[in-house]
Amino acid sequence: xxxxxxxxxxxxxxxxxxxxxxxxxxxxxxxxxxxxxxxxxxxxxxxxxxxxxxxxxxxxxxxxxxxxxxxxxxxxxxxxxxxxxxxxxxxxxxxxxxxxxxxxxxxxxxxxxxxxxxxxxxxxxxxxxxxxxxxxxxxxxxxxxxxxxxxxxxxxxxxxxxxxxxxxxxxxxxxxxxxxxxxxxxxxxxxxxxxxxxxxxxxxxxxxxxxxxxxxxxxxxxxxxxxxxxxxxxxxxxxxxxxxxxxxxxxxxxxxxxxxxxxxxxxxxxxxxxxxxxxxxxxxxxxxxxxxxxxxxxxxxxxxxxxxxxxxxxxxxxxxxxxxxxxxxxxxxxxxxxxxxxxxxxx
Amino acid sequence: xxxxxxxxxxxxxxxxxxxxxxxxxxxxxxxxxxxxxxxxxxxxxxxxxxxxxxxxxxxxxxxxxxxxxxxxxxxxxxxxxxxxxxxxxxxxxxxxxxxxxxxxxxxxxxxxxxxxxxxxxxxxxxxxxxxxxxxxxxxxxxxxxxxxxxxxxxxxxxxxxxxxxxxxxxxxxxxxxxxxxxxxxxxxxxxxxxxxxxxxxxxxxxxxxxxxxxxxxxxxxxxxxxxxxxxxxxxxxxxxxxxxxxxxxxxxxxxxxxxxxxxxxxxxxxxxxxxxxxxxxxxxxxxxxxxxxxxxxxxxxxxxxxxxxxxxxxxxxxxxxxxxxxxxxxxxxxxxxxxxxxxxxxxxxxxxxxxxxxxxxxxxxxxxxxxxxxxxxxxxxxxxxxxxxxxxxxxxxxxxxxxxxxxxxxxxxxxxxxxxxxxxxxxxxxxxxxxxxxxxxxxxxxxxxxxxxxxxxxxxxxxxxxxxxxxxxxxxxxxxxxxxxxxxxxxxxxxxxxxxxxxxxxxxxxxxxxxxxxxxxxxxxxxxxxxxxxxxxxxxxxxxxxxxxxxxxxxxxxxxx
Numbered sequence: 001x002x003x004x005x006x007x008x009x010x011x012x013x014x015x016x017x018x019x020x021x022x023x024x025x026x027x028x029x030x031x032x033x034x035x036x037x038x039x040x041x042x043x044x045x046x047x048x049x050x051x052x053x054x055x056x057x058x059x060x061x062x063x064x065x066x067x068x069x070x071x072x073x074x075x076x077x078x079x080x081x082x083x084x085x086x087x088x089x090x091x092x093x094x095x096x097x098x099x100x101x102x103x104x105x106x107x108x109x110x111x112x113x114x115x116x117x118x119x120x121x122x123x124x125x126x127x128x129x130x131x132x133x134x135x136x137x138x139x140x141x142x143x144x145x146x147x148x149x150x151x152x153x154x155x156x157x158x159x160x161x162x163x164x165x166x167x168x169x170x171x172x173x174x175x176x177x178x179x180x181x182x183x184x185x186x187x188x189x190x191x192x193x194x195x196x197x198x199x200x201x202x203x204x205x206x207x208x209x210x211x212x213x214x215x216x217x218x219x220x221x222x223x224x225x226x227x228x229x230x231x232x233x234x235x236x237x238x239x240x241x242x243x244x245x246x247x248x249x250x251x252x253x254x255x256x257x258x259x260x261x262x263x264x265x266x267x268x269x270x271x272x273x274x275x276x277x278x279x280x281x282x283x284x285x286x287x288x289x290x291x292x293x294x295x296x297x298x299x300x301x302x303x304x305x306x307x308x309x310x311x312x313x314x315x316x317x318x319x320x321x322x323x324x325x326x327x328x329x330x331x332x333x334x335x336x337x338x339x340x341x342x343x344x345x346x347x
Numbered sequence: 348x349x350x351x352x353x354x355x356x357x358x359x360x361x362x363x364x365x366x367x368x369x370x371x372x373x374x375x376x377x378x379x380x381x382x383x384x385x386x387x388x389x390x391x392x393x394x395x396x397x398x399x400x401x402x403x404x405x406x407x408x409x410x411x412x413x414x415x416x417x418x419x420x421x422x423x424x425x426x427x428x429x430x431x432x433x434x435x436x437x438x439x440x441x442x443x444x445x446x447x448x449x450x451x452x453x454x455x456x457x458x459x460x461x462x463x464x465x466x467x468x469x470x471x472x473x474x475x476x477x478x479x480x481x482x483x484x485x486x487x488x489x490x491x492x493x494x495x496x497x498x499x500x501x502x503x504x505x506x507x508x509x510x511x512x513x514x515x516x517x518x519x520x521x522x523x524x525x526x527x528x529x530x531x532x533x534x535x536x537x538x539x540x541x542x543x544x545x546x547x548x549x550x551x552x553x554x555x556x557x558x559x560x561x562x563x564x565x566x567x568x569x570x571x572x573x574x575x576x577x578x579x580x581x582x583x584x585x586x587x588x589x590x591x592x593x594x595x596x597x598x599x600x601x602x603x604x605x606x607x608x609x610x611x612x613x614x615x616x617x618x619x620x621x622x623x624x625x626x627x628x629x630x631x632x633x634x635x636x637x638x639x640x641x642x643x644x645x646x647x648x649x650x651x652x653x654x655x656x657x658x659x660x661x662x663x664x665x666x667x668x669x670x671x672x673x674x675x676x677x678x679x680x681x682x683x684x685x686x687x688x689x690x691x692x693x694x695x696x697x698x699x700x701x702x703x704x705x706x707x708x709x710x711x712x713x714x715x716x717x718x719x720x721x722x723x724x725x726x727x728x729x730x731x732x733x734x735x736x737x738x739x740x741x742x743x744x745x746x747x748x749x750x751x752x753x754x755x756x757x758x759x760x761x762x763x764x765x766x767x768x769x770x771x772x773x774x775x776x777x778x779x780x781x782x783x784x785x786x787x788x789x790x791x792x793x794x795x796x797x798x799x800x801x802x803x804x805x806x807x808x809x810x811x812x813x814x815x816x817x818x819x820x821x822x823x824x825x826x827x828x829x830x831x832x833x834x835x836x837x838x839x840x841x842x843x844x845x846x847x848x849x850x851x852x853x854x855x856x857x858x859x860x861x862x863x864x865x866x867x868x869x870x871x872x873x874x875x876x877x878x879x880x881x882x883x884x885x886x887x888x889x890x891x892x893x894x895x896x897x898x899x900x901x902x903x904x905x906x907x908x
Contacts, residue, residue: 048859055697055699055870055871055874055876056692056696056697059696059697059698059699062698075859075860076859077858077859078699078870078874079588079870080589080873080874083588083589086587086588086589086590086591086595087588089595090595090596090760090764091775091776093596093764094764094765094773094775095765096773098776098858098859183589215575216573217572217573218873219875220874220876221573221874221875222875223875224676224677224875224877225469227675227676227677228469228676228677229469230468230469244675247674247675248674248675248678248684249675249676249677249678250677250678346575
């Protein structure tokens, strides 16, 4: 044996890495950059977004934003809400938070961050276009998308559910699931909303449990489980269903009669950011008309602005019947909610 | 044997010690130090909390249960198959000898992903069952402990198979012959003679399976998370990645030390049964073993052996390929639903998947190269010198591979989370922490192969060079390195392939832009993008097969999995 094969392999491996690396440039933009109303300070350099927005949507937002701001490199760390929060906490222990922006599912996390003085106060250029419920009154965070906890079902299910109360029907016994609030911020909001509601309360969850409800590890997994028939019905985020329905997946959803759990999903800038100009540009970009149109087109979200048309078949912001959610109470009673849930459904 | 001159010898030792301190000693020391701190005070508080946490104790119990169950299954299967291949006239023995080792080719977590497609609640087998019988419940749900045991067993039986095969080759067949001549029947000979004699290699293989399963992260992560079933490795992972409690890292460190202790007990027992011998070395007189005539049994045993290959290799690969080809997850794999869209998505649209492939290849090349160079020095000190503390050097370079990967990863986090003083550079959240961890993790592979080659190099060659006036470095470079090059070369590949398939350590150390291919497959699966994760898993298996093929070609079929 001589040294030649060894160097051949090295060269081969380097060539492969090089070739793959060469294709790693961002793909061509899927949306032509329209003349944007955003007049940002010249944004350039690198920013990092930590988010729980699903991967394909995060990928698309990334390429869109970089097309609009060619001088900015946007890095995205995508994971579940609890992983994102834990990572920020670990980095804080290490003395440096990498994230410039954080965009997870629901407002209660941001109340935690606010209390720990981690967020940067900023008034986006388009803040005025948002209604009060879509922004923090202290100016630390703004809803970049709207998500709703609704009731999803496999299209083969008969009868189809129409309300929260329907989930207690024997027709779905043992074939229904709720995403775990231990992992999903949206699910935690939904649990707390229902548990605090006079018509439901924790009794509702006792009854769900008695009807054989299972807990799912997260929303995306539950979507697959419903689409594949593992569960007949389940509590799920509206856009997740809209996303796969056109592809022919066997899943659909209803807006519950009593009202959906309405979740403004906020973006905030971390106080420790080293590139506030670019971070602000990103926040402005997401809230802009073009940004929201992108969210509708690529992410199937209901826009946070009234002047952007919702996805086909979806209601506009003000037409959504909703249950009241006290996000400060979600933050305050976090441990109690999780304990109570664990008691019922296990960890 | 000539000893190194004082100055060059000490310089070499100092260099090696410095590198090993950075790579191994400092991170592991940090792990221990952080575990005995709580609220920045010296305290056993972290241990108290780790042990008081019921979910940790439950995870410990789960770890032991599944590791022991999978060990028993793998041992029975591996031993029986080894006997079948080595001692019977089973048709196609040579084919099976190779085929039974093939599960090693597929990373266990990919195996878990694949089995999910077969026996998940809506897996193909369960769907067929429900369609045929009209049942509304799946035949068997692979989520949870039983599924974890099944997948681990199917992936780990080759360890026992190889161990017993080696033992059988060394065994004197005269004893078996004697029993047979005295009128004992085939299975009686196996039970009374072969099996008792084979106990050391069987036990050594079994314990190795136990340790491997205890340290496994991917299988219990994929088959346990959604069932809320945690073992120690996944429990530690969950604590690090999800908990926001204060002192979380300290408690995780204490829990990891608990895991390291259990695993250390297994390693101690394994060494004990091996009696300090490397069982892989086949030695002794070559003897023609006595072949058992299976007679009429050969037909069903052949069928059984074929089923093993089908179940352990063919079925998982087909299942994962089908899922990768389906248009929307949940649709049946009928012609009208098939598409290459998922492959297009992960290779063209998903930037992290592409980066993962590039990063993994880059890390594997870099780690393999660094380890090859470094292990030449380390092995030289261990084998060719009489320096004090060289046994310790051996122990230290082995430690990161012997410990569970989760423990090593946490040690790396604790060591490199804060910036390095003086140069003010932070390894955490960069690709370099992955490289450091990989080099530490697989250093043992390089050192072992380099030491093996060095032992065969006679000192007289080096002495001749030195007498002719060459300095130590020159004789090392011109005499020693060229002579052990085949060993270094083999060591390079022994590191390259495991780096490509790594998940346990990468899952805890990756960051934005610094994903590895295994991490992206895992993240896609965890976030519910089943089809995309299946597509990337297929690509990963293809990359591994190619790497393996190239290894075999270049090393003349001596290496490869």
